[in-house]
Amino acid sequence: MDWILSFVEVIRSFGVPYINHHRKLEDYMNEFRGNVNSLNSRKRDLELKMKAEERCGKKMKKEVENWLKDVEKANNEVKNIEEKFHSVSFLSRGRLGSFVCQNIEKVNKIYQEGSFLDGVAIDGPPPIGLSFSTTNPEGQINVRTRIWEYLMGDGVPMIGVCGMGGIGKTTLMKYINDQLLKETEKFDIVIWITVSKELNIFKLQNDIAEFLKLQSLPNNELQRAARLKNYLEGRRYVLILDDVWEQFSLLDVGIPDPTLSMGRKVVLTSRLANVCRCMDCEVVKVQPLSKNESINLFLNAVGLSDGQYQRLKDITDKVVEQCDGLPLSIVTIAGSMKGVDDICEWRNALAELENRVESVIEWDIKIFQQLKFSYDRLKDPNIKNCFLYCSLYPEDFVIERLGLIESWIDEGLLGLGTKEAMQDRGQSILNKLEDFFLLERATGFYDEGVKMHDVLRDMALSIAGHQFMGKAGMQLKEFPSEQKWTVSVEKVSLMRNYMLEIPPHISPKWPHLSTLILEDCGLQRISESFFKHMPGLKVLNLSYNYSLEYLPNSISNLKTLNALVLFRCEKLKYVPSLVELTALRKLNLWKTRIEEVPHGIEMLENLRDLLMTSWALEELPVGILRRICHLQCLMIGMTFVKGEEVGQLRKLEWVSCSFRNVQEFKKYAECTQGKCPTSFIFQVGGTPLLRNFGHPPNFKKIEKGVIFTDSEIERCDDRVVPHGLQTLTIVNCDDFKCLNNIPLFRKATDLKECRISHCEGMECVVDLSLSSCDALDNIEELGLFLMENLREVVRVGVAVEIESTSHAPTTPAIFSSLKILNLHFCCGVKKLFPVELLQGLQNLENISVLGCAEMEEIMASEENHEGEGTTLFILPKLKSLELKNLPKLKSICSGGLMIPTDSLQYLYIIKCPEVKRIPLSLPLVENGKPSLPPSLKEITVWSREWWESVEWDQPDAKDVLSPFLRYSQW
Template sequence: MEYVEPVVRIANCLGTPVCKYLQYHRKLNGYVRNFKRIRDELNCKMKDIELQLKAELLRPLGKIPKQGVENWLKDVKEMIREAQVVENKVSNGRYICRACSGKLVDEKTREMKEFLDKAPNASEGLAIDGPSAGLPLPTSELVGDEAVRNEIWACLMQEEVSKIGVWGMGGVGKTTIMKHIHYDLLKQQRFERVIWVTISKEFYVMKVQDNISRALESKEYLDKEEDKLRRAAILSEMLKKAGKHVLILDDVWDKVSLEEVGIPEPSDSNGCKLVLTTRSEHVCKYMGCKVIKVKPLSEEEALILFLSEVRPNMVQNQTLMPTLKLVVKECAGLPLTIVIIAGTLRGEDDPLIWKNALGELKERIGKVEEVEAKVIESLKFSFDHLKDKQVKHCFLYCTVYPEDFEIWKDNLIECWIKEGFIDDMGTRQEMKDKGHVILKKLEDNCLLENNTNKYGIPCVKMHDAVRDMALSITSMNPRYMVQAGLQLKELPKRGQWSPDIEKVSLMFNSISEIPTDVLPTKCQLLTTLLLLRNPIKKISYSFFTNMPCLCVLNLSFTKIESLPNSISELNNLTTLLLSGCSELRYLPCLSMLQELKKLDLSGTKIEEVPKGMDMLIKLRYIDLVVRTLKEIPAGLLPKLVHLQHLIFDVDNEKTSLKAEEMEPLKKLEYFKGCFQDINEFNKFISSMQQSKTLMNNR
């Protein structure tokens, strides 16, 4: 029977024209070489299509393969399998007749060539929006994290495992994995509560207690208690009442005493679980956790993620791909680094730019030995490639907030405006629009994470590794001193106030007093001082005399009752923010603050407009939502002709206005307040319409 097939093949060949038969016979080796070349081309094309498709399925979320692409890949795999069978038959000498082998190889080559010609057009994209668009990332699309995710999930489902420690170096994707686990837990409802709390580098028991109680929507029960032990007891009862729950502690840097915080010990009897993410295996072991390590991505996984960010169809550019793969290799399999470097090079097609980027990355990373330092150097590459100096300053400013802080986008843009990072334009709206463009640039480069908080307010966050990189820059030039959200009870010591500091952020601390002996003789270059959200009651007279160049002073939500007269000597001050200072009743004369552009006194207890305010002709922004304010002096507003933003308390009838007071404010873009009656309001509207007509006719 083994000779039947060759005989049949010879019979088939006899039906072929003699010249073609002879050609198959004489040029068999040539046909085989062509067969292998087309087979290899088809195989490479299939792998490129698969790689691009995987990348497209990651970004944006909710994509599915085009039907034609799926069918082509399925058929090509079968074709390549058949080609392998043909190759095996020919190489093993299964056919007595060389012409029969030549004919078989030629026919299969033509079939493969036809498949190659019908390959999907990669430039048009290989995926389309699926029914799940906009939903959280499906599990199958988590590059490289599937095995770890499954291991964590399995542990959560096992009664005998109560504590799980997920560890790995910064930027390896621990938090991302746990966010998907968190989503799956909420969806499947196997636990009564799923609680997420971010710990951060600086650990404070009371802060963690507050965050857990806030997640339980029971923070009011802790607000009145200051004793740590009693707070722990109250929190313990809260968690017990929460029933069978999973508590996720993200970004743990050191061992945590559950008893000290008030977290009941998880066990199989109460059905509760504790999961922590950390950079330290020692922390996991010390806390008695089941240890699970998150490893860097494999080369293929890293390449897929990189392509999903930089541009999936880049895989078709065979000139760039060798260099691109070397760039990916320098990212060491860390998702954070991969995403940020890809964001930096997105849209670049010039091979020289890619080769230069590769050389620069190698040089930066080669200068340092520690793994964490290599990550920071990689991230600095992205920062240095921000071409606009304004954008760089805006990015570095984000370090003034506490670690893991959700920064409201609109508030951040306001800060950039008052810092002068956004050029003065014709209107305030134009400056805000420019701010949103800068935000988009930083988000596209993955230096800021786009987010929406639980109230639906658009926010951005800095990854802790990105923040470490930014702080390493601001420790040198421009020089910042950032000690925000560290529960400080007093100002930093005199030695920390170096003369070259430009910006100081001490927001969200517990500082209650500012003594006279803290600052050095001169903070000659200090332009920004952020003391908001501190229980400051008193500021010494001499404090501001050491800051001749101060431009931005934020004392919002402090407990000060009055400001020292020395504030009047801050001749370069452009922004004074006192919002939410509910005990503030007195301000000194402000007439000397000739550069002041923004003044926020909302929520204070002042009864009179500060003296000298009529001299501040550069004011652009005033917030006077003050219920205790007794009047707006006649003739004040007409002098402030550059005002763009003006707000009064609409419930305070004593601050109601006349149209004639508002008519000179031709640059006003936003107003909130009330007029004395409907006639005054109509006069104001008529005046605004006339001004608009005149402007349009110019």
């Protein structure tokens, strides 16, 4: 009895709270568990949002990171409390109850702090470098590890990666470059610059500034260096200088001393270890691949199956041995043996390699011999010459594929025939050279390009010997001295130098010279005597000499000339007489300032390509085109041509020109009877414009287009429709009312694109009450721009009846192929599409509506679908919806209509203040809640206030989509 009294006294001493905690421990535990479960649910939701943000390149906020740590601590505390609860004594229940209450409050507080109304992430750093999308290179694991440790550590600021040409230095550093791009915590920028053999501080500064997207640097070298230094000093970066051949001062360039900051690293790659040592680098030598690594690389490149390899193993392993672990040799030789299954061919290849290697000792010569094996396997002399020709371009230069093929055509390396056939032949040769790993694919400015490895370029120049003078991109400021000329030279390339002039005392005696490339040399003057001793010259390329005004008259004596290329000599006013140049097959005067057609052009009966613009010439003189009737490619910009004369050019494959009016276009059509060249762009009326920038035609992407400007398009009957017309553009045709009111359009059944702008008389684009129009079924892109009086895109009117008496009249399913719709600055349009046309818009992918001041609805309907109780899904393939500057827009589509987001990638709604509902249907997960659209990349809206006010048919849609959100005023 005494102990009971003592216990009561103890209870009293703790007070009532203790009793409650003792009595309600189970209730507290259940509440605690429930709150922790809610906390973990919020954590999971937040983590899903975070994954979506990371997909958009965003970075987790620090406060979110700390919150997740707090949740983790709370979860750990749960385990401790559960253990205590299951083993708690009677006397300890009150104390544990009190402890659980405290943790309930903690968990509630953490839960509240996890709302993050301003989002869970911030914009990550912008792209900090150039990604090469490399795969893990074979071998060099120890070297990679060592370089990486130096980069991540603080002790080595300068790293020199050395090794012979072709051993894989650049490939290795490209892989490391891509890995560095992921190290946003360590570095702000990863800069990749290719230096190459001819070091030029001025160019190196320009390359760095261009990489960093800095505005143009001053002309003074010291000021340039200071500007670069000021920019780089405040940043953490890795600067990779690839292919360095000589020592230079980093400070002279504007590169801060990396030893003075832990956030700066410089990596050089070089064939010369001494260069790296002289620049205070920690030298890392790249070693040849091991036997197993070499075999793995070879097998990946040659494409042998396991069965083929086992049968040929003894021979292929010996072939690989001859490569001495050099990756460039391995992949190049493998490329030349791709698809070979005959054991005799493999034995012969091994014998050839062994004989070559036995005869040489020095490493550079040895690798040349290994690579020459692949060159020799090309067999066809024309393909070999196509490869050698690539060495005339500067080192590390991206060569545009189409431009290179045109050069091969000029050289006569692709034979004769149609332009299309020669281009196909050129593409086939390029593919073969890539398959042999003699060229590598690269990205150019206008088109896909190729690059030549510097070792392969050296080998090609070595093979060409005295026949080539390849001094492209060597920063020459003067024409090479006579001591460097050889009488036997056949091809000379001095492109991309800074020579300004060729003075009178320079008159090289090159009796065998066939090709002279002086492209982009900064030439302003060429002496009269320069061309006097070049009797066999066939190709002369002076393109991109922007300041060259006159050509010497001695050009008129180059009677063997096949190609005269003066593309973008933008100050050129005068071209000498061409009367004697009867062998000329190409004349490129695109974007020059010639004041008259060159004298004697009508005598060039062998001319196949004529590309010309003349700002001063309104119309091409009558009779010229009749005389040069074998033309395959005709591009005339800024000048009218006669329809009848163009129509009589029966061999034309590619043409871009302008006719003064519809009558001239009709004359052209009468001559051709609709049978147009393979690729064409015709302008009818208006002011002739520059089209296609004068670049060579691309038969991989054929164009078939007509542009009507300031012309009476409604007077064009269906007989003028060019066969296969794909693109129709109508500009400033004020009498033009609607598309299906013109015979030309009704018969253009192959039409893919239609663009209309500045047509003041147009009130609707298509009027279905007038007539049916088959051309509408194939249109994939429709663009409508700057038409003040346009009221409707489609006027339904009286529905066109389907041939059936048992059904009511219905609207035809027009625009069934439409993918892209652009409506810009058409201020009278109130409704984009009536809902009756929805059945024809199943393939629509991109909608862009900009600056339409009266636009009220995108998908309009006279009926209200809200009361129908069903949801109609529209635009199932929509990828991009762009709505900007639409002050009266109230509805994207009526209630009951929804746009699925299975394909949606981009949504832009900017300055549309009256829009209150976004009718997107998000995919659902098992619990019925909306989930992230699989393709969505970005949502851009006007303001946070507008976004918060928008209604959604799915309650949680806004939270799900918030990670993709961007704000923009434009």
